[in-house]
Amino acid sequence: MTVTFHVGRSGSGKSEWMTKHVIEELKRDPSGPTIYMLVPDQMSFEMERKMAMTDGLNGSTRIQVLSMRRLAFLMMRDRGVSTEQFLDQTGTHLLLRRVVEMNEERLTLFRRTMNQFGFYEELNALITLLKRGLVDPEQLLRLSEQDQHRSLKLQDLSILYEGFLTMTEGKSLHAEDYFNVLLQLLPDIDLTGTRFYVDGFNEFSEQELAVLVALAEKAPLDVLLTIDPDSLYRPHPSFGPTQRTLMRFKELLSERGISSTDTPHMGAPRFQHPSLAYLEATFGQVTAAPYTRPDSHVVLHAAVDRSVEVEAAVREVVRLVREEGFRYRDIAFVSRSLEAYGDLATQALQKMNLPFFLDERQPMLDHPVVELLKATIEVALRGYREEPVFRALKTELILLDAEHRRTSVDRLEAFVIERGIKHYHWHDAWYLKRRAEEEARLTGEELDAETALNRYRQTVVDTFDPLLDDLKAAKTMQAYTHAIYAFLERVGVASCLAHWRDEALEEARLLEAREHTQVWDAVLHLLEQLEAAAPDETLSTELFLQMMDTGLDSLRYALVPPSLDQLTVTDYVRGRLLDKKSSSCSGRTKIKSRSSRPSRNY
Template sequence: MSFQFILGPAGSGKTYFCINDISMRMKNNDEKVIFIVPDQMTFQMEYELVKKAEHKGMLNSQVFSFSRLAWKVLQETGGMSRTHISDVGISILLRKIIEERKEELKILKNVSNQQGFFDDLTKLMAEFKGFQVSSDALQEIIHQLEQEQSKNTMFVQQKLHDIRIVMDAFEEHVKDKYLDSEDYLNLLIKQIPTSEYVKNSIVYIDGYYDLAPQERSVVEALMKVCKEIKFSLTIDRAYDNGLPNELNLFYKPAVLYQQLLGLASENNQVIEEPVRLTNTENRFGHRKDLQHLEQNFDSRPVKPFLQSEHISIIGAVTKRAEVDAVAREITSLVKEKGYRYRDIAIFLRNSDDYSHLISTIFQSYDIPLFIEEKRSMMQHPMYRLLLAVIDIIQKNWRYDGIFTAYKTELLYPLQSHMKKRRERIDAFENFCIAYGMQGKKWTSEDRFTYRKYRSLDGVKATVTDEEKMFEEQINEDRALLVEPVQQLVSELKNAKNTREMCIALYEFTEEIQLPEKLQRLRDEAEEQGRLLESKDHEQVWKGFVNLLDECVELIGDEKISRKTFFELLQTGIQSLQFANVPPSLDQVSVANFDHSRLQRVKCAYVIGVNEGVIPSKVREDGLLGDEARTLLIQNGIEVAPTSTYQLFAENFNMYVGLTRASERLTITYPLTNDDGKALAPSSLISRMKGLFPGFQQRFESGDISMRTPKEQLSYVTNKEMAVSNLVLQTQNWIVQEERVNMDLWWTIYNVLIEDDIWRDQLFKALSSITYDNVAVSLGEELSSELYGEELQGSVSRIELFHQCAYAHFARFGLQLQERDVYKFEAFDMGQLFHSALTVIGEALMRENKSWSNLSQAECDKLAHEVIEEIAPKFQRDILHSTNRYRFLKKKMQSVISKVSYILSKQEEVGEFRPIALEVGFGKNQILSSYELPIGKNKKMNLGGRIDRIDEAVSENGEYLRIIDYKSRDKALKLSDVYYGLALQLLTYLDIAITNSQTLTGQKANPAGVLYFHVQNPIVDLGNKVDESDAEDELFKKFKMNGLLLGERESNVLMDRTLDQDGGSSSIVPVAIKKDGNYTKSSKVIDKEHYPLMSNYIKQKFTEAGEQILAGEVTANPYQQKDHVPCKYCSYQSICQFDKTIKGNEYRILPPLKDEDAIQKMIEEVANNESRTK
């Protein structure tokens, strides 16, 4: 029995020496050959051997990995009677152990809920088995640490203590019943001596750079029964006399060499002279630069080489530019150099950073692709549905879980029209959000009812057919989820053990026809050529069934809580991964830089070569950590290397990775990350520049215009790419005409416009170049169709138009609204205050009472009654939905009581009394309104509702004033009136005066307009403690703001204290000096200006109406100092107004003093009258 090394550096032909040697032996049918390689190489090596065997076959030779050899031997010798447990099953079992042993654990119980914890723990259990770490060995270390009683090692001691408990519990559970992947190797070691298949065979082992102790034990067992063992190793020479320095490039394989040499000696093997392969022309041919890289990668000092035609480096401004450059090069290699896609590979270290980007860009270039990465199944719709159902049950029917379940589209009946179903579910979601449908409302026997929101008056209108149809629809959609989930909840509740819980979950999937729906998705993907996706749909179902099978097998007879069952399922689902199978043979492979064993790579691209990536930073594994690993190694327990050792091995990893390509090597790196932050190139780039000082590094800016016409042509691999790059290049040409050569692109343009399919797409894409985000006028005809010949206006509508024409168009033309949310906001509070005060006022008027008749106790009583009356009608009874809202209702009741009392006190010192509340004006209303002519044959009807009209009577006649309740402090500025931003109160006053005959029976005079701030103010008394002082201060806080006519009589009617010689009102914004004149701070205007302002306001309505019906929809928000309406606008995401875009500019409204605003109104009214004469 003999043992022989096959030694040589990368590219020296070790693998193909093995293949050629095996093919020679295959001619002798008496010899059995076993070829052991890593899992990633098995398919490729089988392919190579079949090619060598040609028509003769390879019956006496087989390719195995260690795990596949275990299956082969155990099938022959027995030992397969125990049930296999996968990593998913192990994760489930470990979670159960952690839950059961929590009280004994010191560290792990506190971190077990962290994402990925059980994956890490599963890997650690596998590592300890692979490295043959025993529980007894751990206990010795723990005992030693306990004796030392060092604070520095306390954490490590506790961690090892926990790991040992979990190890022992796990082994106890699986002992004599189950086998995991590592157990197969232990059984293989035991069964090799009895295997006729292995006995006297010739074994070749290739592709390994290190072996775990368990794998070395397999090799040792093979030594005892096999005729020959030949082990190939990537190494520069035989290290018979000891290990080299840890910094030596080949230290890692040298360690393995020494380990295997020792095993061969201990097992009395005939150690044959190694086969030494040194000719790297086997891989690199006559490409001297690639040979130089292999031979001098780690040479000190650096040995420069001037030739570098087969090696290149690309720096790119972004990852997108980097990957795009690689895609264009690959396209060129295939189309111009005769390469096949299968000759090309991309190697990277952080697949999460690049996978999606590579998939997207390569698809646009029509490059077939296979990414060698383990993909989690968690994002598949099936598992998103199952996790959502778990979330629904655990969190009592919350929005997120509910609509995650619906949006997987796996609840819809088979043969559903998907587009219509999506629209239905969107409408259903809007309903649930608006009506607060979550929690017990979903499981209640009551149907969901739908009524369009009308008003707070509580009057129930007739249910429309549209409402009935929608209500039926939402209840049907509700049943799709509620019925199967409630059935699942019931069955889980009645389940006696885990097996019955698993059966209940399986029956849930059958109830919603999940297998049939997955089969439909698989067939659709297959028909459309999406083979990888088709396989995914198959795998998720198999994964689910296997997950349930393992739960039943491992803990089927145990009774566990529903919470624990769900946690086990979540752990299992998190561990499920897709098994990637290449959909075709001719495709570019994307592989991990460290772990890939790709063969026959002609052109390699190593991407993402930034500092900290290649070479990598020192990173500890999260669970065991370097401190614990070092401690174990120092005590003779072999485990996976520490991060420091891995750093030493990084040089070897780079050497292997950079020498894979036989013909071309390209290294690339980006200069910025996805957030635009700078990234440094790797130190490897500097090393490569030192080795090859003659080559020119290329830089990719992503700017196509900086390319030559020939280079630009590489961007045009298909018509889709032609259109997108033609648009980009045309845009560059418009900006910098003299610097852009368009000859190529005009040719491409002429080709595309002859194509019936692509012509329209080209024109649409080119139209984007001149996009300036300026809305085009609708024109009169379209506006008339949209708004009608008679414009139905309101004051707030016209004010909105003056704020921004586009906001008006979005609200009243497109009728866009924000999603109705079951939420109580500041606006809602204002509405409630407004309604409550109106209801109280109406009650007083019916009883011929006034506010001044009310005592504090009566205010309290009325506030309580009115809030109790209107709260159920408000926002679908939201104020009774939670304790928080019930408390808020009580607070608002207190505010209404306080405000009512203030109103009573204000009436006591004045003569004005309410005569109309919430009175409407306009068509079919109590009060008539404006009917303003617009243009030749059109008109605008103004309508609205006035909060409150007050009347006061004097010897000289009657006066009317307007009160508007506001939940925020507000002032009336004459500049805002002039700019059309504050027309409401003065319009209401004009309407009231115009209709005074209807309201009072005689013509009345205007007195003013006032805002009443409904609030709950904090009063600062300073050193005052008297109760009357507190009331006076509170009274002042409610002083109204607004605008009064400068007529002494009407102002005294508002506040009798003004009848004295001078004084300042605590109710209205007026103060009179001793000489009888108003103070500068008084908000009054001359009586003579009122008619003029009335005419000006009508003029603003008319002008706005004309512009609306002319089709004005420009996004033209105003700006007053620092204030712009966009800050609170709901339509920003639609108009996309951006002041950095040409044509998107604010209308600057200069500040105006009151007298200047009045003067401008006088001038504009005069100008208008002169134009219309």
């Protein structure tokens, strides 16, 4: 088969050619062999929506818009390969925690940081990069001998990487192992008549290149890359990573005896206004001649700080919608970093009541269910101490008084603080007065208050004591997870979340409604991943709770835009924007702007 590389600068019409070509083929033969469009994860929804809304197409069962990992998953499923042992990010964090605990005595640098927040997320990212680059632990050890400055870190990483590979071998699959399994299956998969299009990537990992080369042996492959056709084979500062990827791709194809051709796409038909075409053509050129035409679609604004910058961008959005007939979906808010601009953009857009979608996987740590579980873990480890107990109560998932939800918690907290109640006092009766003679002279109102306080105290004890007893009796991972699930059932978390979700839907808070659904599913999945890691292995309560806490830290929302007409808030790294008419780019303080988050697609 042949691989066709479609090369051209940004806006040269590569993606437009691909969609037009695919649509023509779908109209010509709606029930023909499958056409696969492989795009990055964050681009799949927009591309699929674009194909579905094409005039005259009226839907098709022939086209599949997928990420490369999703393609591997579907082909594994169709070939009957079980994917139940797949470890997602949460499961990987849990397993890494277990690996670190088992090898703690052998570690040097990582032993000091193993309990810091975010350690397992960073460790998972490192192992993902190693797997993508087809690096093995022995290579890390050899590298540690050559690099004295990073020797200890590389040795620790080699120990943990080897332990992780040993623990998962034959039992479970890491996210990046899907590609290895797919490479084993591809020789036996019939892809006659199938065609693959690859778009939206700036670089490919060694794993991804291996998969693409294997696909090219079975079916025609069209790869769209953003490179200047005039400097395809000579160094270019703006396209260096993509050029290296192209050279590596062609090297692998040559080794397999697969032919390849280059199809250049010249010009910039996307940029109808000359100012935009000029910006694309001269971007990064310090010595470029200035743009001298009087009209320009590129407007520069200076602001004293980020909040002023964001508010100005939001006012421009309002003007475009009111005066120029723009739809919110036509506008994008692109920032240098969502860490710096995400919260500011959210506040400004909510203040103006504008619909928007924040293109970032937010952590679930602030959700009441996750807060309840983290507080419960502290109660199990430290007893009925004031801080974790009231963190759990303030989630309003544990009801002390159905009619006075917040007031009952505040009264109980005020009494505990005033009297200095310790963790060992919660199982004893509480008295409103300190002295017996004063207690005997209580008024009817004071007696009612004392009765209410003891009722609240007993509710707390009745909520947590069964869980503490179950955890104390448990010895295996399966028993621990069942104890946590039984606790959630007793508290009634599922019904409360269903009620919150319905309220959010009635008030058109679609994003919030999806969050409630996702949190419950994520917590159940976390328990499943914990049990799958080592169902019958004996471990201490403390280790289980530490693994549970690590898993809760890793939970993220995976949100698809809840509606079609809304402004998109994203950053330069993650954003894959299609058919936008106006973009506000914040944080451009230099000609070359680098994100604080590394990404292979940057």
